[in-house]
Amino acid sequence: MRSFALAVALTLSSAVLLADDHSVIFDEDIDFSIFKTFTLREGAMRSDRPELKFPAVMQNLGGAIRAALTARGLKEAADRADLVVEYSVTGQDYDIGPFGRANAVRSGSRGGRGAGAIGGQVDFTEATLVIDLKRREPDELLWRGVYHDTEDQAAKLADALPKDAVTLLSQYPPRKKR
Secondary structure, three states: HHHHHHHHHHHHHHHHOOOOOOEEEEEOOOOOHOOOOEEEEEOEEEEHHHHHHHHHHHHHHHHHHHHHHHHOOOOOOOOOOOOOEEEEEEEEEEEEEEEEEEOOOOOOOOOOOOOOOOOOOEEEEEEEEEEEEEOOOOOOOEEEEEEEEEHHHHHHHHHHHHHHHHHHOOOOOOOOOO
């Protein structure tokens, strides 16, 4: 009976660990309707997972950001854009320890369970996507979206990141609080 209860607890805790979440913060004193154009900077990937480091992942993500902003009424401009868009992804591998606790897996470590992203046991990978919208001059952060996505396979994360970006940017422009 104790084994069964432990198994149920571990199953439930891993389900909670695999939940996605996101948040958006912005400067409430800014009238976002004044911004008409944007320029998209090259994204940054910080992960040891080959599935995430593949160049097409960032190209697809950049394309999704571009399309989402265009759908929100902004136009892309190569020069003198109102907003500068920066984005980055950080990937981290985890294993589930003997007590149902998630442990970050260090890249390149060797050994048994939790041996590292390459060749070791990885139970899930979490990616954190950050999208920043900044005023061109002065260089000032106006809007930030952060999406934490967790999948049991890094390849699933690579596919999910563009959808995560669209979810974040669906909250642009922000609605003023009453």
